[in-house]
Amino acid sequence: MLKMLGAVLVIAAATMAGWLQARQYANRPNQIRKLILALRRLQTEIMYGFTPLPDALVRIGEQSGEPIKSIFHGAAKNMNPPWNRTAQDSLQTAIEEGWRFTAMKAAEKDVLKGLSFNLGTSDRKDQLSHIMAAVHxxxxxxxxxxxxxxxxxxxxxxxxxxxxxxxxxxxx
Known part of the structure; x- marks a missing residue:
């Protein structure tokens, strides 16, 4: 009887591990889609809203849902007092802190980090072109x-x- 219980537990644990790995593959495209939508909202905020970057990131984070929300909120928090970091530093810090909660891989992380180098440092037209490149x-x-x-x-x-x-x- 004890052997049977052990066998059931081993099979259940291995099956659960397989399902968790499969869920990572299912969550990744959905999270990338949420990130794309968030960047498009950021593009709209920059183009039409004339919203300061920290406020735009908070607004976009509220609309995005987790885990994208925590990345944008963390970046906005780091840009505001008392930290007053640059957009690049705050976005990169938020990416490093929140990335482990996503199902996304290094390629998506590299895209966001590349965008952080240009966000908030150039004129509106240049930022929009960099956001568009990141979206593509x-x-x-x-x-x-x-x-x-x-x-x-x-x-x-x-x-x-x-x-x-x-x-x-x-x-x-």
Whole structure:
């Protein structure tokens, strides 16, 4: 009886691990899409709203949802007193602090870090062109993420169960 309970627990744990990995593949394209929408909102704020960057980041963060929200809120917080950091420093710090809560990979992080070098340091037209370039890069990353999701999500769900069953067979 105890062996049976142990086998069930091993299979359940391995299956759960497979499902968690599959969920990462499912969450990545959705989070990239949220990030793209947030950058497009930022573009609109810069173009039409004449909103100061920290206020625009807070407003965009409120509309984006987690984990994108925490990155934009962290950047806005670092730009305001008492820290008064530059847009580049505050955005990069917020990315480093909040990135572990996302399902996104290093390519998306690099796009945001590249954008941080130009955000708040040049005129409106230049910033808009850099945001547009970042959006295009993220759209291509989203297409790759959707392709990976279609390829690997189902595989990891099945692989978790099969690995659990294999471990149980090895122990018996």
């Amino acid at each position: 890069q993220l759209e291509s990353e989203e297409a790759c993420a959707r392709e990976e999701q279609n390829r690997y999500e189902k595989m990891f769900k099945s692989l978790g169960l099969l690995c659990g069953a294999f471990i149980v067979i090895l122990f018996y």
